[in-house]
Amino acid sequence: MSTDHPVPGLPFVDDSHIPLDEGPEAIEAVGRNQGEGMWGRYDPHRASGGWRAFTTDPLDNSLGWSVRYHPEHGRTVLLMKDDDTSPLHSTWDGERLLFRAGGYWFDGAAWFRPGQVWDPVEEDYEKRRARAAVTVSAVDMLDRRADAARASVVTVAEIDAEAPAPVVENWGDHLALWAAHQAERDGALPLERCVVDLATPELSGAQLIGVPEMAELGGITASTLRAYISRGNSEVPQPQALVGGRDQWARAVADDWVEARQRSHEGVRATMSAGDRDQLSRGAAEVRDHFAADFHGTLWGRPDVRKRWILRARNEDSVREIADALAWNVASSLDRVLPTHLLGHTVENAVLHDFAEAIDLNREVQARPKKSAKTKDWLHLWVSRPVAGMLAWFIRHHPESAHYYIGEITRESHTRWDIPAKDTLSTLRQYVITEGNLSVEDAESFFALLTPPEKND
Template identity: 35%
Template sequence: MSWIRPIANGLRTDHPVPGLPFINDERLPLDNPDAIERTGRNQGVGLWGRTDSLRDGGWVAFTTETKNRAYAWAVHQHPTYGRTVLLIRDQDMSSLHHDWMFGRNGFLYRHGGYWWDGAAWHRPSQVVDRAYEGYEARPVEDAITVTAADLLARPGEPGNARIMKIADFTAPKEPLPHWRDHLALWAASRQPGALPLDRCVIDLRAPELEPPHLVDRTGLAQIAGLALDDLPDPKYGRRDLPVPQTETAEGPRWSQPVARDWAEQHHSIHGPQALLSGTTAFDTEQPLGLVADHNRLTKIICDSLEDADSRKRKRGLRHGQTKHEESAADLAWWPAVALSNDPNGLVPVAALRTTLVEAVVGGLAEDVDRAGKSNRAGVSLGDIRTDVVKLLDWYILRKPGRAPALFGEICLIARLRLGLEPRNVGDLLRRSLHLDSELDGDTVDALLDLALPPSAKEPGPAGHERG
């Protein structure tokens, strides 16, 4: 997910972000999303506006702030939970629009992407579930929602705060001190009929977010089982690291569950490649399938050279190799690569993947047809055919990094087209690979633990062999 950092709260928001200033938003027609869109849309170069209806009711609206074009207004109107009004950087509009419209990750974001959907708080969306074309929602344990009424139980001093104006506004570099005073001024500015303070969500509290429980880069590396030097280097940005829950003078800090989720997704992406790699004759790490193809071609070429020249010359050679073996290894490398190299390989790998997906799903469709539409929950899934498993092996051993996408697409299509639960399809893949894969059982389990979508790793009912 993308997580943008808002710059300020609109004065008429129902859910202020802690630490941010409040800005007078009286120029925004908050009851008319089309008018908000028209404020910026087609009003000049560099201006933009947009509004869309939400699937479950309500709407979102965005517009560049015409008096201060570095910023934009973002408004989320929920039919039950009221209004969110944020000032954001103009370049962040499209990211927040995507999250609110399509992210399936709530509409309030705190602490580096913890999100609230009106029912519960969830951790930042990091673990991809390809069977559902999105991120797995992971609830926060023992989360407590903090409302404006909770914070103002100990009153602030509104006289010590002020409402800022947009025309000369500059984003503060640090959270505002004594923010409770600003919250008190916001509360005093509420209009009749506004959402009650005990329904205005400000923040969450949870044990995992307590400062003593947060981890630094060293802790993140330990949780992920990586050397500290193998973490993405902050000097080159942190796009591959999770958004921190807080920044300290010593550096970023993450909650341990967020670190574990990041580690899970990191290993899902990089683990299959590492698991199914081997060492070539040139002492480089490559997919096991490519290593096997190269070794096989090397032997064929070497035998041909030996037959043509029976004299063995061994001076100036690498240790343990004949001249023919060395020459054969060089000659065989690019033909081996060409077998599975995209997009112009001798084997059309992309087409093979599509064929594999359809072959597996086609077998599942036969099982569903036999069970009938009225018995989808009780479908008995037979084993994937041996020849299909052999092709799965061939593909995975040469493109291990693509195994998560392959398994995810199989689970996704089986769910959408056939109504099958991902966990049952995951069980079938595991059982079939154990039966017919050339990989040993431990490697099969390790691969599937890394590469299956989260929803396909859940244990399902025992299956039966295909008749």
């Protein structure tokens, strides 16, 4: 009842037993450490000076209250299932102040569609503004024919957490009752600033589609989409409306969903499989086809092997010999699976990048006095775990190529930063052992072949 932003259709609930006017700490304290099944939390929002909080309802622990306060845009108070308060608390972090119409959200100035397409640079979902959206305030919604006497405030005891959210038929009357309460509440926003809903062409009836159309856009069957929805698949957006008891989505939201599916791991794999019979990527299909032809040539093309298919030649030794031959074909084709000249350049540049980052960040070591004109202490060099793991793999699988590219790393490190070869090699040896899981024995044997020879006077 004490919210500044009513949700269309939902009843107003008595929240007088929650200390909403005493700050977030008081709200948190209602449920935090108050008993089994109860919890509370609050977090400040430093950018705006606001905060958000939630608590288990003390009268019914299956319900919980979520509160979002903004110094300029007032507060939102919602009663929901207690299990849903924490997820909403996390979602409310940042710019999102209000949610309406199945995930459309308001930042205080504009409305945006539900976030679905991930932006790896921002590490958040892309902000896509709702087309020609208009904010609908409480003043816009109030009807002179509404009668507050026909409305009532619901108590927590009347709410069933397991039942669908109740929908009030004469919500205009209830809004009038809320408006009267709002006029008497200290610190309440004026009605013209109380956001109730949004209006946008995206939510018009002509732009709403049902399950069959939604599924067709996504390239799946309607039954598959219904199964996703029944399982609570989080990738399926919330519907924007319920028409005749059936979910309806805005076409713009559905288009974003299709784009998100195309950019997902499954979507990328499907795109790059190019209709392969085993749904393999092009590269994996090429490897399969190469070895299929190679194995066929070994098993059938060679008469000395083909004759072993006769019954009397089928024995363990014969099978092992053929298996060894096939395994040799795979092992000798590693360069075809992962070309060493590409891998070598990649590992070289990755190591040099880690070295450069270490040198840039560790200014204290750079400023350390030199021991001599030719010698420096480079103990601060490091190699990240993924790069060390890849270098160790390279050494185990392609030692001759790894030998060459580590030599290039040593040369480039000396050219760029005047790092002695022994320090570069010592760093690489240390990290392929500790982070790359190369055995000490293998590392010592391999790097001994890279250590510069002693110079004779």
